[in-house]
Amino acid sequence: MEFPSSTFLKSSSPSSINGQIIDSLCESNGVSKLKIPEVKFTKLFINxxxxxxxxxxxxxxxxxxxxxxxxxxxxxxxxxxxxxxxxxxxxxxxxxxxxxxxxxxxxxxxxxxxxxxxxxxxxxxxxxxxxxxxxxxxxxxxxxxxxxxxxxxxxxxxxxxxxxxxxxxxxxxxxxxxxxxxxxxxxxxxxxxxxxxxxxxxxxxxxxxxxxxxxxxxxxxxxxxxxxxxxxxxxxxxxxxxxxxxxxxxxxxxxxxxxxxxxxxxxxxxxxxxxxxxxxxxxxxxxxxxGGKCPLVIFNDVDINMAVQTAWQAVFFNKGEVCIAGSRIYVQEGIYDEFLKKVTDNVKDWVVGDPFDPQVHQGPQVDKEQFDKVLRYIESGKREGATLLTGGKAIGEKGYYIEPTIFTDVKEDMLIAQDEIFGPVMSIMKFKTIEEAIEKANNTKYGLAAGILTNDLNTANRVSRSIRAGGIWVNCYMITESGIPFGGYKMSGxxxxxxxxxxxxxxxxxxxxxxxxxxxxx
CATH class of the missing domain: 3.40.605.10 (Aldehyde Dehydrogenase; Chain A, domain 1)
Incomplete structure (x- = not known):
């Protein structure tokens, strides 16, 4: 499936719409009302x-x-x-x-x-x-x-x-x-x-x-x-x-x-x-x-704005509940500081709230168990010494909403760098050389997918052949179609x-x- 390109809509703050019913959302935001469908089928379907x-x-x-x-x-x-x-x-x-x-x-x-x-x-x-x-x-x-x-x-x-x-x-x-x-x-x-x-x-x-x-x-x-x-x-x-x-x-x-x-x-x-x-x-x-714990490797020569947009969607699409989420972001040292600033700036335009509202970018986690699991991983990241740039908290008192969360100063052995969190949590790490990028990208028990952002064809070819994963995106992410084989290496199945x-x-x-x-x- 080809997911829509990254766009960030100006809207009300997440906390002002979180947890409200659809009618009040529509009235406050001028959105045409959607009638929630009747649940018609609740029994087993056999023969x-x-x-x-x-x-x-x-x-x-x-x-x-x-x-x-x-x-x-x-x-x-x-x-x-x-x-x-x-x-x-x-x-x-x-x-x-x-x-x-x-x-x-x-x-x-x-x-x-x-x-x-x-x-x-x-x-x-x-x-x-x-x-x-x-x-x-x-x-x-x-x-x-x-x-x-x-x-x-x-x-x-x-x-x-x-x-x-x-x-x-x-x-x-x-x-x-x-x-x-x-x-x-x-x-x-x-x-x-x-x-x-x-x-x-x-x-x-x-x-x-x-x-x-x-x-x-x-x-x-x-x-x-x-x-x-x-x-x-x-x-x-x-x-x-x-x-x-x-x-x-x-x-x-x-x-x-x-x-x-x-x-x-x-x-x-x-x-x-x-x-x-x-x-x-x-x-x-x-x-x-x-499972997957997919790396997105960003090189110095790439357009920084494209890199930020790609990384953001790679992690936060579908509230991070994606097996191919590029939740390990490796940024080459030459653009690292600028990347941190720009990726953090995206938070102000990202709306968390009712998924029936078309102005919303991120809905709630699927259930209380997953909600609690993501929050535990966020606490783990802070406890192990990663720097919390933004987010890290639940939103509202009702429902399972979590702020988009970004960590930097992440070490390879931290749980947030090794475990599949399945939530809106981005871990950013720095690298110097291609060799280091390849080594870090492969430092996982998983091998489902990976992304490479670079304008150098030689770099793209070398890294795509070196990462042990079933799918590699170059200068894009999460592009899937029915005719493209989809599967993993290692413990990704x-x-x-x-x-x-x-x-x-x-x-x-x-x-x-x-x-x-x-x-x-x-």
Whole structure:
């Protein structure tokens, strides 16, 4: 997805709008009112129907703007996963989806994309009241990415084929690429619709069936997408959604004997549990897109204003709840002081507040747990001796809002330089030489992405080849598209979630060997 360019709007101070309801925000800021959508779907989606959990249990999903419960959602666990897997197994083993031509599957996927586009505003608002994402940006970016992703893989559905192989002797061979079967998808709360599409689109294109486990913080948009999938004509049992918790529903999917593959996006710690459960059960195929602590390396020769804007968005976009956030900023010594001044000046134009207001740049953290975690890391940075340039505090008395926070004098071994904070916290460090920049950039257990800002082609080439990360942006950041492979090195996981390479996770290769004519072997 290509995120909007950095712009800083003049507006009221963050504290004057934090925690207020949308009507008063609209009245005070002259913004056209948005009607918060009714929460229509709160049950599990199994075999084309919305159903209660077997236990009858529910859990409250909260609005991070206030901390209040906005809906009670069915809490699925192992029994519900068993039912969903049985439906997906039946749809795969005997249903029409895997047996349709790729062209016909593509047509249905295209209709699904059209429906998401038509209902984009409602989906964006559901994500906002569930995860604190900016409504206007979610509609412009996330919905667009999701529809583009589905359309991209719809076009790939009839182009999945094997190869003809040359054999020695009197034989010929060819390969078939067949759908792997039933796939479990476990996705996080920071980009629900984007990650649903990134996983569902290639899975659908290959002819697989699936069970989704959305994060308990943000299930509402995924349930709505399941409804749209049925409306698009995707057969019952092909897409199932089990809302619930990781240790119960997520673990049941990972360890299920009738799930053939599992794709997980989330923390490295939970990724290890998913991989262990998969190995301990049936050695199912596993793909993991895990944490990141991405470096953004800024060289002396770059335009300082562009560098500041890029760094700011690399860290504070989506309130820092981004796995590819460039939260480690390395600035070459020649522009270091000027960079500190200019990046700190951006604070006065950055508005933290209600994500329904288009004048706002940063909404609340997703929930109380994440809110508290970010504040603990800020305290850790101060305690370990980093210099707090700006921010560092919660905003208001209601909701999970945190000031954009910038540290300098950060040391490589500090927690704020090593751990994935997943919040609006920037750590700035100085370097002298290219060699030092490369060494510092690689000084992490992660390897998801990195950014390089320079006008020197030789520098760009050398550093991009030297940093061990799955994606490198040169003179830009967070530019992603459906056709660009996305995945990590080291403890950021393995397997691609975009590009044609994403199809391979949901395919098995079969070799077929036959004699050219009557063989003495027969």
């Amino acid at each position: 084309g129907q919305f159903v209660d959990s077997v236990s009858g249990k529910t859990f409250g999903t909260r609005d991070p703007r206030t901390g209040d419960v906005v809906a009670e959602v069915a809490e699925g666990d192992k029994e519900d996963v068993d039912i969903a897997v049985k439906a997906a197994r039946e749809a795969f083993d005997h249903g029409k989806w895997p047996r349709m031509s790729g062209f016909d599957r593509g047509r249905v996927i295209l209709k699904f994309a059209d429906l998401i586009e038509q209902h984009g505003e409602e989906i964006a608002m559901l994500e906002s009241i569930n995860s604190g994402k900016l409504v206007h940006l979610t509609k412009e970016s996330d919905i667009q990415f999701a529809t583009n992703c589905l359309r991209y893989f719809a076009g790939a559905a009839d182009k999945i084929h094997g190869e003809t192989l040359k054999c020695t002797g009197e034989f010929q061979a060819y390969t078939l690429k067949e759908p792997v079967g039933v796939v479990g998808h476990i996705i996080p709360w920071n980009f629900p619709t984007v990650l649903f599409a990134a996983k569902a689109a290639p899975t659908l294109a290959t002819g697989c069936t699936m069970i989704f486990k959305p994060a308990e913080q943000s299930p509402l948009s995924i349930l709505y997408l399941a409804y749209l999938a049925k409306e698009a004509g995707i057969p019952d049992g092909v897409i199932n959604v089990i809302t619930g918790y990781g240790p119960t529903a997520g673990a049941a999917i990972s360890s299920h004997m009738d799930v053939d593959a599992v794709s997980f996006t989330g923390s490295t710690e939970v990724g290890k549990l998913v991989m262990g459960a998969a190995a301990a059960s049936n050695l199912k195929t596993v793909s993991l897109e895990l 393995f397997g691609m979630d975009s590009g044609l390479q994403a199809l391979e996770k949901y395919l098995k290769v079969k070799s077929v060997i036959t004699p050219i004519y009557n063989s003495p072997w027969l």
